[in-house]
Amino acid sequence: MKYRLVTPGPSMAPAETLLALARPVRHHRTPENKSLTAEAISLLKQVFCTKYDVVIFASSGTGAMEAAVSNIVRPGEKAVVLSAGKWGERWAELCKTYQANLIELKADYGKVVTPHRVEAVLREHPDVVAVYAQLSETSTGVEHDLAAIGQAIRRTPSLFVVDGISGVGAVECRTDDWGIDLLAVGSQKALMMPPGLAFLSVSEKAKQVMESRPAPPAYYFDLQKYLRKAAENDTPYTPAHTLIAAQVESLRMLLNVGMETVWRQTRAMSRAMLAAAGALDLRPFAERPTAGLTVLSVPEGVDGAAWPKLLESKYGVKVAGGQGSLKNKVIRIAHMGYIDAIDVVGVVAALEWSLADLGRPVDFGAGVAAATRILAEEFVSRD
Amino acid sequence: MKYRLVTPGPSMAPAETLLALARPVRHHRTPENKSLTAEAISLLKQVFCTKYDVVIFASSGTGAMEAAVSNIVRPGEKAVVLSAGKWGERWAELCKTYQANLIELKADYGKVVTPHRVEAVLREHPDVVAVYAQLSETSTGVEHDLAAIGQAIRRTPSLFVVDGISGVGAVECRTDDWGIDLLAVGSQKALMMPPGLAFLSVSEKAKQVMESRPAPPAYYFDLQKYLRKAAENDTPYTPAHTLIAAQVESLRMLLNVGMETVWRQTRAMSRAMLAAAGALDLRPFAERPTAGLTVLSVPEGVDGAAWPKLLESKYGVKVAGGQGSLKNKVIRIAHMGYIDAIDVVGVVAALEWSLADLGRPVDFGAGVAAATRILAEEFVSRD
DSSP states (O other), rough: OOOOOOSSSSSSHHHHHHHHHHOOOOSSSSHHHHHHHHHHHHHHHHHHHHHSSEEEEEEHHHHHHHHHHHOOOOTTOEEEEEEESSHHHHHHHHHTTOOOOEEEOOOOOOOOHHHHHHHHHHHTTTEEEEEESSSBBBTTOOOOOHHHHHHHTTTSSSSEEEEEETTTTTBBOOOOTTOSSEEEEEEEEEOSSOOOOOEEEOOHHHHHHHHSSOOOSSSSSHHHHHHHHTTTOOOOOOOHHHHHHHHHHHHHHHHHHHHHHHHHHHHHHHHHHHHHHHHOOOSSOOOSSTTTTEEOOOOOTTTHHHHHHHHHHHHHHHOEEEGGTTTTTTTEEOOSSSSOOOHHHHHHHHHHHHHHEEEEETTTTTHHHHHHHHHHHHOOOOO | OOOOOOOSSSSOOHHHHHHHHOOOOOOOHHHHHHHHHHHHHHHHHHHOOOOOOOEEEEHHHHHHHOOOOOOTOOTTTTEEESSSSHOOOOOOOOHHHTOOEEEEOOTTTOOOOHHHHHHHHHHHHHHEEEEEEEETTTTTTOOOHHHHHHHHHSSSSSSEEEETTTBTTTTTOOOEEEOEEEEETEEEEEEEETTEEEEEEEEEHHHHHHTTTTOSOOSSOOOHHHHHHHHTTTTTSOOHHHHHHHHHHHHHOOOOOOOHHHHHHHHHHHHHHHHHHHHOOOBBSOSBBBTTTTEEEEETOOOTTTHHHHHHHHOEEEEEEEGGTTTTEEEEEEEOOOOHHHHHHHHHHHHHHHHHHHTTTOOHHHHHHHHHHHHHHOOOOOO
C-alpha cells in the first residue's frame, strides 16, 4: 500500500532531496561547506522574503522558538503572546521559562486573535519587548492576520516574532513587508525536508535590541554567536551539513516555481479542500483557515479516534488527529510541502471512502468533484 | 512538480525496491546469491500461478519473447500469431526471423482475436507447433480471452505461448489453469521494478517439445541452458543479481497483498477509468479492455500530439501516446504496478484539467466523481 504523508509536519520530501541525504559524508570545515552554507542562507532569505540575516540551527523548530525568546526577553520584561492553540501556548511556556512578564491574548480554539486586540494591548503597555504569534496555528488551522498585526507593531519599539515553522515556504509570508523581526522556521514542513534543521531570520531592529542588552541566558541558542558565524557562512557548533545540502535541493525546487506561485497554489489547494468538505457536509474548524492546512471537525456519528487510523491503515493516507482538548474532535490535513493538486483530489477520495466505512452516508464523488472544480480555476488556462 | 509515471511500462517502483538497488554490489557466485535466486524463482512462480520452471534473463522482455520462439519453432514449421497490435506484430517478426511458416490471425486495432478463430485454425492445421498471443495488447488496450483460447489449444499438440510482459502481476493470469506453456514477463511493468530483467515460465509440455528436437539457433537465449542452471538456482551467464534482489522486494510486496486481491483491485481501477471516461464523453479504444491499461481515443477537436505533452509538462502526469498508425489518435494510461486507487482519481482530475486547457468543454468533477463512485464499490465495506 502506498503511504501518503499529509500531516502538518513532517511532510513528504522529494526524491532529489532524499538522495542528497544519501551522499557520502564529507568533512564540514571546508571551503566547499562554506559555499554550501552561503547558498543555503541566500536561498532561505529568498523563500522567507527577507533581506536580513538568517541563521541555521541543528535543532527542531522549538530550538529556533527558544532562541527567539531567550535572546530577547529578560526576566520581568513584558512579552505579549497570541494564544489560540497549542503552538501559541508553546510561546507562553517559553516566555514563562525565561521569566517574562507574560501578557496572553487568548482566543478560543478555532478563533483568531484580531489585530485590534494587539493594537490595544500595545497602547496599554508601551514597554512590551516582543509580540509572539504563529503564521499557522497548526493545532486549530487558523491564520491570524499577520500583515495587519505587523502594521500595529512596527509603529512601536516592540519586536514582532513569528513562529512560521509550519507554513513558511507554502503559505504567504512577507517577512520584511509585514515587519516580522524574528521568523522561526523548521525544515520538515513546507520546506520539503525531513526534520533536523531550524532557521531564524533576524531584523536590524531585533539586532539592535539584542546588542543593547547583557548576554542572554543561552549557550547553544546564543543568537549573536550564530549571527557572527553566519557572516562568515559558518555556524558556531557542528553544522548538520548533510541536512543543509539536502535542504538546498528543496529550496532550489521551491524557488524554481517561485514563491508567489507556490503561495497561490497552496491557497488553491486549501480552497479545494474546503469546497470538498462543504460538499461532504463537513465543517472546517478554523474561522479563518490557513492555506497550508485544513482542520475539519469530526462529524456527528463518526468515531474521531477511528477515522484517522482507518485512513492510514486502509488507504495509506496519514492525516493528523486533534491535540489536547481537540483529541478525537478534529482531523488535520496538510497541503504544504511536496504535495500537489493531484494529491489533494486523491486524498479527498480517501476521505469519502473512509467516512462511508465508518457508517456515514456519503454521496460518493461529491467531494472530489468540488475539489476538481476549484482546482480547475487555478490550473486551467482560459483565453 | 511531482512526476507520476502512468505509462504501460516502465511503471513506478516502490522506494523499498529502489533502495535495494542502492545496496553495495557483492560478488554473484556465492551461496547467498543462490539463495536469492531460489527465492526469486519461488516468488515468481507464485505470482505467475505456475508450478513449472521459471527462468530469469538479464534482458528486456523481448529477449524472453525471442527465447520463446527460437527454442520452439524450427524453419518451415507452423506458428500461429494473434496479431491485433504492435505486440502481436512483434511475435510475427520473431517468427519470421526464425523462418517459421507464419499463420497470422489478424484483428483490426482495438479488436480481439476470438477463441473461435484460434480453434478453427488449429483444426485446419493440426501441425501447428505453437500459438503466440498477448495477455494485454498494450498498443490498443485489448485483452484476448486467454482462458478460452487456452482451452482450445490444450486439446492439441500445440504450445500456448503468451507475452505477459505487460500485465502479469496486475492482470489476472492463471498460467497453469489456462494451459499457458510459455509465459514471458518483464520486470518494469506490473512487477514494480525498473527495466533489466525478463522471465519465462516453461511447462512440462514445452520441455518435451524442446527435448525432442535438435539444438536451437540460440546461444544467450538457449532456454535449456537456463533450465538446467535454474535447477541449481543459478544462471548460465552473469546474473543481474542486484536487479534480482530488488525484484524480490517487489514480489514480496505483491504477494503480501495476494494475487487475487491485486487482480481485483486492478480491475476496479480499470472500471473506474472507464467510468470516468464515460462521464467525460471519452471513448475507450479497446472493444474488450485489459484491466492493466486504459486506452482512450483522442476526442474530436483535441490535438492528440499536444494532449500527452501537456499532461506531462503542466501536470507531471506521464501517459503514453499511440504507436504506429495510432500515433496522436489515442492516449494510454496504465494502472498496473505501484499505482493505487488514489492515484487513479488524481490522474482523472489531470485529464479533466488538460482537456479544458486544450479547448474542450469539460464538466469539471464529472470524471473524478464517476471514478470515486466505482472505487467505493471496491473499497468501502458494507455490513
